[in-house]
Amino acid sequence: EIVLTQSPGTLSLSPGERATLSCRASQSVSSSQLVWYQQKPGQAPRLLIYGASSRATGIPDRFGASGSGTDFTLTISRLEPEDFAVYYCQQFTDSWTFGQGTKVEIK
Amino acid sequence: EAQLLESGGGLARPGGSLRLSCAAFGFTFSSHSMSWVRQTPEKGLEWVSAISNSGDKTYYADSVKGRFTISRDNSKNTLSLQMNSLRVEDTAVYYCAKEAFNPLRLDCWGQGTLVTVSS
Numbered sequence: 001e002i003v004l005t006q007s008p009g010t011l012s013l014s015p016g017e018r019a020t021l022s023c024r025a026s027q028s029v030s031s032s033q034l035v036w037y038q039q040k041p042g043q044a045p046r047l048l049i050y051g052a053s054s055r056a057t058g059i060p061d062r063f064g065a066s067g068s069g070t071d072f073t074l075t076i077s078r079l080e081p082e083d084f085a086v087y088y089c090q091q092f093t094d095s096w097t098f099g100q101g102t103k104v105e106i107k
Numbered sequence: 108e109a110q111l112l113e114s115g116g117g118l119a120r121p122g123g124s125l126r127l128s129c130a131a132f133g134f135t136f137s138s139h140s141m142s143w144v145r146q147t148p149e150k151g152l153e154w155v156s157a158i159s160n161s162g163d164k165t166y167y168a169d170s171v172k173g174r175f176t177i178s179r180d181n182s183k184n185t186l187s188l189q190m191n192s193l194r195v196e197d198t199a200v201y202y203c204a205k206e207a208f209n210p211l212r213l214d215c216w217g218q219g220t221l222v223t224v225s226s
Contacts, residue, residue, distance in 0.1 A: 032210040044202055044219055045152070050212035088152060092211045095168075098152035 002027050004089050004099035012107040019076040021102045023089035028069045033092035036065055036074050039101075040085045048087070049074065079104070109134040109215040111203050116220030119193050123224070129186040129203030129217055137161075137181040140206040142213060143188050145199035145222075153199075156188065157206070171197075193224045 003026040013019055023034070031052035037045035047056040049065040052072060062077040076083055084106050089099040115127040129141070143155040156177040157166045165177050176189040186203050200221050204213040 035212045037213075044216035045213075046216070047212055047214045050207075050214075051210040054210075056212075056214060090152070090213075096154040098154070100151050 001095045002029060002091055002093060002097055004091060004097055006087075006089060006099035006102045008102060009100075010103045010105060012105050013079055014107045015079050015081055017079050019074075019079055019083075019104055021074040021076075021087055021104075023067070023072040023074070023099050025070040025072070025091060027094070029072075029091045029093045031068050034067070034072050035090050035092075037088045037090065038083075038085050039088065045088060076104070081106075109205060111205065111215060111217035113201065113203055113217040113220040116201065116222045118223045118225065119190075121193060121195055121224055121226055123193050124189070124191045125193065125222060127188040127190065127201055127203075127220060127222070129188075131184040131186065131205070134205065134215075136179075136184040140208075141179065141186045142204045142206055143177065143186075144202045144204055144213070144216075145197075146202070146219070147199045150199075155201070158186070190222070193222075195224050198222060198224045 005024045007022045034052045036049040038048050039045045053065045064075045067073050086101045086103045088101045110132040112130045119125045140159050142157040145155050146152050158177045162179045174192045178187045200219040202219045203217045205215040207214040
């Protein structure tokens with residue numbers, strides 16, 4: 001099973017700042033099989049990024065992602081109030097698994 | 108717009124059974140594989156089971172294999188999860204999710220239904 005480790009656990013930032021979230025895999029993951037989700041309290045996860053860097057429908061271009069192999073990054077260029085949430089990575093390469101999440105909170 | 112609506116959650120005793128359902132709207136249900144994913148505060152998100160669009164292929168996490176059965180009725184646009192021999196550790200919010208391919212992703216999730224297993 002591929003273990004995904006997200007860091008940091010919590011990111012405290014102000015609106016307008018840049019957020020950089022990391023997702024590290026225990027084994028190599030195909031870039032096309034790495035996705036990112038956003039989850040707000042009381043809501044289901046929402047697809048943000050798939051295929052390592054393609055934005056889902058309706059996702060603003062301040063969200064970007066990159067990476068390959070075992071290291072992947074989600075970047076939010078300028079945080080908006082609605083971006084404060086928990087972010088998860090997921091891989092589909094082997095035994096579909098999720099990271100434990102990074103909480104982006106208002107500083 | 109694709110929508111998914113789960114039902115069937117509730118309280119069950121250890122060793123008991125529950126059946127979850129997921130109604131699909133706004134997309135061609137029979138064209139998409141579907142998954143169940145569960146979430147707990149302790150363990151986070153965990154993929155549980157998946158089924159092909161026609162229903163002929165099913166997949167399970169090791170933690171539920173032999174106890175849970177996924178199925179679908181394409182004539183009713185409905186996905187189901189029969190959960191038997193429930194354990195305390197099956198307590199979670201269960202989400203159904205629509206799969207999209209090329210590349211693979213879960214692009215639509217239901218609102219979730221809470222399953223509590225307790226004596």
